Amino acid sequence: MFDQQPTQIIGIASGKGGVGKTTVSVNLAVMLASLGKKVMLFDADLGLANAQLALGCRTPFNFSHVLSGEKTLNDIIVEGPMGVKLVPGASGIQHMASLNEMQTAGIIQAFSDVDEDLDYFIVDLAAGLSDTVMTFLCACQHRFIVLKNEPSSIADAYGTIKVMIQEHQLDRIGLIPNGVFSQDEGERLFGSINSVIQNFLGSRVEYLHSITQDEMVLRSIKSSQPLVTFAPSSIASRDFRALAKVVMALESDIPMDGGLQFFVERIATHQTKNG
Numbered sequence: 001m002f003d004q005q006p007t008q009i010i011g012i013a014s015g016k017g018g019v020g021k022t023t024v025s026v027n028l029a030v031m032l033a034s035l036g037k038k039v040m041l042f043d044a045d046l047g048l049a050n051a052q053l054a055l056g057c058r059t060p061f062n063f064s065h066v067l068s069g070e071k072t073l074n075d076i077i078v079e080g081p082m083g084v085k086l087v088p089g090a091s092g093i094q095h096m097a098s099l100n101e102m103q104t105a106g107i108i109q110a111f112s113d114v115d116e117d118l119d120y121f122i123v124d125l126a127a128g129l130s131d132t133v134m135t136f137l138c139a140c141q142h143r144f145i146v147l148k149n150e151p152s153s154i155a156d157a158y159g160t161i162k163v164m165i166q167e168h169q170l171d172r173i174g175l176i177p178n179g180v181f182s183q184d185e186g187e188r189l190f191g192s193i194n195s196v197i198q199n200f201l202g203s204r205v206e207y208l209h210s211i212t213q214d215e216m217v218l219r220s221i222k223s224s225q226p227l228v229t230f231a232p233s234s235i236a237s238r239d240f241r242a243l244a245k246v247v248m249a250l251e252s253d254i255p256m257d258g259g260l261q262f263f264v265e266r267i268a269t270h271q272t273k274n275g
């Protein structure tokens with residue numbers, strides 16, 4: 001067998017809910033795929049999964065069937081626009097604040113079996129900073145924080161970043177301001193947060209790209225399609241194209257065997273440390 005390409009593993013988080021994580025995850029995934037990349041999206045919101053809606057996919061089974069042992073990961077994966085593979089989350093299950101040993105073992109087992117050649121593995125996380133979210137964030141190589149230019153979103157994003165840096169020594173944190181009225185607004189928002197992070201945490205985060213507030217986002221969801229295929233020339237689609245190019249230019253100096261080995265190993269390590 002030939003060597004696999006290293007897979008870039010990206011976790012998409014926020015502090016506050018409803019700021020656009022799923023919108024960003026889905027549209028970034030489809031945009032990267034339309035630029036020729038092999039992409040898998042994991043809806044890791046195990047309480048209130050909805051990436052399948054934004055992607056416009058029918059999902060007969062979901063991750064709860066994998067955790068219960070009824071299905072394998074391959075049984076539940078569906079293919080969406082531009083060939084993006086979706087691992088549907090476990091909707092309807094009570095919100096999982098922290099994964100138990102069985103569930104962790106199930107996740108590790110499930111993803112160990114993925115032998116697809118992937119360029120990007122994107123993890124759409126639940127809101128907030130539960131142990132489960134932290135476990136996933138620690139297992140990623142890049143962490144993107146989506147936030148809005150609103151006091152509560154800014155405060156929660158900062159709180160999340162603070163925990164990531166101080167308690168988990170995570171780096172490679174990038175910001176994606178969403179719902180802005182101009183790229184300028186997003187850059188200014190980044191600048192002010194980054195200076196607080198530098199002053200109070202002695203660290204820094206990266207600016208990725210901002211996504212403009214665009215009514216086409218809502219219209220695309222209503223028509224069960226990702227924005228970037230529904231309205232490719234909309235303002236927000238252009239922003240997603242620019243974001244995808246920034247993401248493709250990100251370097252990863254983490255030595256990787258390829259595949260999802262890294263993700264699986266880090267979930268196991270994190271659980272052993274905390275369990």
Ligand SMILES: Nc1ncnc2c1ncn2[C@@H]1O[C@H](COP(=O)(O)OP(=O)(O)OP(=O)(O)O)[C@@H](O)[C@H]1O
Pocket residue numbers: 014016017018019020021022023024045125126127178179180211212213214215217218221236
């Ligand atoms: N750039 C945008 N322009 C207009 N509407 C947007 C934009 N981004 C997101 N939205 C809308 O905001 C709402 C919340 O978005 P989304 O579901 O992506 O947030 P989320 O952070 O994943 O939420 P949750 O925390 O519940 O998982 C959706 O109705 C979505 O259509």
Ligand SMILES: [Mg+2]
Pocket residue numbers: 021022023045050124125
């Ligand atoms: Mg979401």
